[in-house]
Amino acid sequence: MLAQQRQAAILDRVRAAGGVRVSELATEYNVSDMTIRRDLETLAERGLLAKVHGGATTVSPGSAHEPGFAAKSVRQxxxxxxxxxxxxxxxxxxxxxxxxxxxxxxxxxxxxxxxxxxxxxxxxxxxxxxxxxxxxxxxxxxxxxxxxxxxxxxxxxxxxxxxxxxxxxxxxxxxxxxxxxxxxxxxxxxxxxxxxxxxxxxxxxxxxxxxxxxxxxxxxxxxxxxxxxxxxxxxxxxxxxxxxxxxxxxxxxxxxxx
Structure with missing residues (x-):
């Protein structure tokens, strides 16, 4: 799988679940944790997701936005x-x-x-x-x-x-x-x-x-x-x-x- 294809798939996962973990993505796509972190960094630089400790979550749009339990569980x-x-x-x-x-x-x-x-x-x-x-x-x-x-x-x-x-x-x-x-x-x-x-x-x-x-x-x-x-x-x-x-x-x- 090319990097762009993997990043698109990761973004779809984040949007569907509200958050993802590096370890889970590395296992799923059979790549290293470092590769996944680089993917998340690329997507974060484009403003498409927010990097957090151990994974990534969707970008919060405002004071009424309520992340799901799974999304919050990967933060801090x-x-x-x-x-x-x-x-x-x-x-x-x-x-x-x-x-x-x-x-x-x-x-x-x-x-x-x-x-x-x-x-x-x-x-x-x-x-x-x-x-x-x-x-x-x-x-x-x-x-x-x-x-x-x-x-x-x-x-x-x-x-x-x-x-x-x-x-x-x-x-x-x-x-x-x-x-x-x-x-x-x-x-x-x-x-x-x-x-x-x-x-x-x-x-x-x-x-x-x-x-x-x-x-x-x-x-x-x-x-x-x-x-x-x-x-x-x-x-x-x-x-x-x-x-x-x-x-x-x-x-x-x-x-x-x-």
């Missing part, structure tokens, strides 16, 4: 893993917690499957599936109802009503973006309603957001920056953003992806 994988590890250390046996939708919180779920006597409330289908597959009998998992979004979140009045009667120890909130002006944001209006309900139900709010989320603004604000008790981010976040967050939240945790 090392950073998300480090943040999930730190977040898991905050959870104790017997806690009642909530995990919002998102790939970062799905990674956190994988680190919580061995915590005994845990009660987990979530509007995320992938998060619920992690606990379901683990099958630990002393864990209780509550999946809200609602309408499914591209990021596999359940949203709408059914989800909001289900959350409204709950009292939780802690919420782990994944966000689309965060900024000093807009606070924590999402590209989905109904998901913002669900996330606000989760915030109200929890005694403590922990936001998980890698460095790429700073300055990204979704169409709907969830809560202001200072509403978070803890923000967990990675060490690629610039100093200006760190200063702003440190002034706004009770505790800023910065982790290394190395």
């Amino acid at each position: 994988r090392a950073e998300k893993a480090a943040m999930a590890m730190r977040a898991a250390s905050l959870v104790s046996p017997g806690d009642a917690i909530a995990l919002s939708a998102g790939t970062t919180t799905a990674g956190l779920a994988q680190r919580l499957v061995d915590v005994p006597d845990l009660t987990v409330v979530t509007n995320s289908i992938p998060v619920a599936d992690v606990f379901y597959r683990a099958g630990r009998p002393d864990q209780t998992v509550v999946l809200t109802g609602g309408t499914r979004t591209p990021s596999d979140a359940l949203v709408g009045p059914v989800a909001v009503a289900a959350i409204g009667t709950l009292h939780l120890d802690m919420l782990f909130l994944g966000v689309h973006g965060m900024s000093e002006r807009a606070g924590y944001t999402t590209p989905n209006l109904m998901e913002a309603d669900v996330n606000r309900a989760l915030v109200e139900a929890a005694e403590r709010l922990v936001v998980l957001a890698d460095h790429t989320k700073w300055g990204t603004v979704g169409i709907s604000s969830i809560v202001p920056l200072d509403r978070a008790d803890v923000v967990i981010t990675d060490d690629q976040l610039d100093e200006t953003a760190r200063t702003i967050l440190a002034e706004q939240v009770n505790e800023l945790m910065v982790v290394s992806a190395q």
Whole structure:
């Protein structure tokens, strides 16, 4: 297969799935990882896709654009893993917690499957599936109802009503973006309603957001920056953003992806 043919096929894959991984493409086309990276670089230079750690995703068109779960799962994988590890250390046996939708919180779920006597409330289908597959009998998992979004979140009045009667120890909130002006944001209006309900139900709010989320603004604000008790981010976040967050939240945790 010629390079141009392979690049056209890769672009079709990205547009169909929302994201691709270098390792998968290298296996499929029987070429080296370096060859695939050069292909992605060529396509990125033409503005046809966005290169991310370990792969590529579609180019985001604006504040209302909502990438699918698969597309987001290839972004900042090392950073998300480090943040999930730190977040898991905050959870104790017997806690009642909530995990919002998102790939970062799905990674956190994988680190919580061995915590005994845990009660987990979530509007995320992938998060619920992690606990379901683990099958630990002393864990209780509550999946809200609602309408499914591209990021596999359940949203709408059914989800909001289900959350409204709950009292939780802690919420782990994944966000689309965060900024000093807009606070924590999402590209989905109904998901913002669900996330606000989760915030109200929890005694403590922990936001998980890698460095790429700073300055990204979704169409709907969830809560202001200072509403978070803890923000967990990675060490690629610039100093200006760190200063702003440190002034706004009770505790800023910065982790290394190395």
